[in-house]
Amino acid sequence: MKIQNLSKTYNGKTVLDQFSVEFPSAGTVCLFGPSGCGKTTLLNCIAGLESFDAGAIEGAGDMKISYLFQENRLLPWVSAHENVAAVLHGSAKNNAEQAEKWLALVGLEGAGSKRPSELSGGMRRRVALARSLAYGGSLYLMDEPFQGLDAQCRDEMIALFQKQAADALKIIVTHDFQEAQMMADVIYILDGPPVKIMDKIEKNPA
Ligand SMILES: Nc1ncnc2c1ncn2[C@@H]1O[C@H](COP(=O)(O)OP(=O)(O)O)[C@@H](O)[C@H]1O
Ligand SMILES: [Mg+2]
Structure with a gap:
């Protein structure tokens, strides 16, 4: 899935400004960033629940x-x-x-x-x-999925998703870096708004 130059403004507040990123077809991608930087807005745009002003999302339409x-x-x-x-x-x-x-x-x-x-x-x-x-589905969008769970339960839920949704692409939003490290094949460190990629950490770089 490919997000190209996505832009979105809410009443004068720019949350997405020509944001681009490309995701693999499977695996776990974590979007790590502070509250208010635009993570949920991004997921809503991918899900088709939120409109955007400019840009394109390719490949999400054929995914459940x-x-x-x-x-x-x-x-x-x-x-x-x-x-x-x-x-x-x-x-x-x-x-x-x-x-x-x-x-x-x-x-x-x-x-x-x-x-x-x-x-x-x-x-x-x-x-x-x-x-x-x-x-x-073939795409899981998970917004702060393990909030409110204790560490042991969170670890069990991580293992469950990795097993039961192994073939899917999982895009996980979190502001817990330890959680991101436990799950992710790739972590994008975000900041904003407007949301921007500050760093990309790959677990097993090719
Ligand atoms: N429906 C909305 N109307 C106006 N502003 C919004 C709306 N949704 C989000 N925002 C603003 O957009 C920014 C990003 O929000 P959000 O995507 O929820 O951030 P995050 O999920 O990273 O905490 C915030 O500053 C928020 O106040
Ligand atoms: Mg949010």
């Missing part, structure tokens, strides 16, 4: 995108189980089995019947993580 938003965005009026099943398109029985499976994989077996308001913050984040894996 699973977007884990910065906020959990769970449906408050249904159970954790139904939140996961809601993104599935099989038979009711199959969706229920799949939802059960993903909830168990994020360590929430037994909590599926609870509504979001009955779960802790970390558990709600894990429901959102389970839903994103259940939906699946």
